[in-house]
Amino acid sequence: MGQDPVEKTKVVQFCQFCEGTGIIKNPDAYITGENPITPCPKCVLPHCRCGGESPYLYAENGKISECPCNPVRRRINRINALFSKSEIDKKYRWLFLSDFNVKTQADNKVKSAAYKIIHSFPDVSKGLFLWGNPGTGKTMISAIILTELISRYAVSGKYLKISRNFFGRLRSTFVEGSQMYGQSSQIERDLAEIDVLVVDDFGVQRDSPWEQETLYNLVDSRYEAEKFTIFTSNNNPAESMKELGGGRVLSRIKEMCYIMELSGSDHREEK
Numbered sequence: 269m270g271q272d273p274v275e276k277t278k279v280v281q282f283c284q285f286c287e288g289t290g291i292i293k294n295p296d297a298y299i300t301g302e303n304p305i306t307p308c309p310k311c312v313l314p315h316c317r318c319g320g321e322s323p324y325l326y327a328e329n330g331k332i333s334e335c336p337c338n339p340v341r342r343r344i345n346r347i348n349a350l351f352s353k354s355e356i357d358k359k360y361r362w363l364f365l366s367d368f369n370v371k372t373q374a375d376n377k378v379k380s381a382a383y384k385i386i387h388s389f390p391d392v393s394k395g396l397f398l399w400g401n402p403g404t405g406k407t408m409i410s411a412i413i414l415t416e417l418i419s420r421y422a423v424s425g426k427y428l429k430i431s432r433n434f435f436g437r438l439r440s441t442f443v444e445g446s447q448m449y450g451q452s453s454q455i456e457r458d459l460a461e462i463d464v465l466v467v468d469d470f471g472v473q474r475d476s477p478w479e480q481e482t483l484y485n486l487v488d489s490r491y492e493a494e495k496f497t498i499f500t501s502n503n504n505p506a507e508s509m510k511e512l513g514g515g516r517v518l519s520r521i522k523e524m525c526y527i528m529e530l531s532g533s534d535h536r537e538e539k
């Protein structure tokens with residue numbers, strides 16, 4: 269069989285501007301309130317003939333065709349829907365890797381790790397466990413990785429803060445008559461199945477046995493499903509989780525994640 273001539277014309281030159289994704293961060297979004305991501309002005313917009321109007325078609329000589337921008341704009345809509353379901357903390361919404369300032373060697377190390385993950389996903393063997401003092405940028409870099417992965421690969425992602433509120437919501441699933449009654453296994457299943465999960469403020473020693481068990485189960489379910497997970501914690505897991513579940517939780521986390529310490533500079537003051 270000869271080479272299909274149609275295939276040849278499909279080969280598009282790799283666009284440096286958008287790294288071949290066809291999508292860039294919208295530099296005016298904060299000012300204009302426009303969509304935070306937008307079709308690439310170098311490789312997509314010059315070919316657009318629909319003016320960005322849904323359903324991204326154009327008419328020519330009485331014939332209606334799909335606009336060349338169509339796949340990219342549909343993908344942007346999908347990414348936006350995934351992003352709004354991700355529950356990323358308001359403070360960290362739509363931040364990208366270029367927004368993470370490096371001040372220390374630890375910052376540099378975690379930024380390189382993030383770069384590698386973002387560019388090789390889904391071929392990533394391990395997630396991250398980031399620990400260190402509050403304000404060292406753990407949550408920010410985790411949210412950035414989550415945002416980059418949703419934006420680049422249109423995967424499902426979730427930011428989960430381990431807080432009183434989280435346990436309270438889960439507990440209410442056991443209360444008859446509550447709106448959430450009976451939904452605990454659904455919540456747990458959702459958390460196990462999501463492609464990318466950030467578990468922020470993963471702490472154990474202050475929690476009740478039921479809360480601790482909930483956290484073990486969360487680690488277990490991510491481990492079993494072999495899903496990419498990022499944990500942040502104020503404590504060194506090698507110390508704080510040594511005894512937990514006979515050391516099983518720590519050994520699972522070590523298998524699932526690269527453990528990295530972030531300390532030193534305070535990122536909270538940054539914009």
Ligand SMILES: [Zn+2]
Nearest residue numbers: 283286308311
């Ligand atoms: Zn481009």
Ligand SMILES: [Zn+2]
Nearest residue numbers: 316318335337
């Ligand atoms: Zn178009």
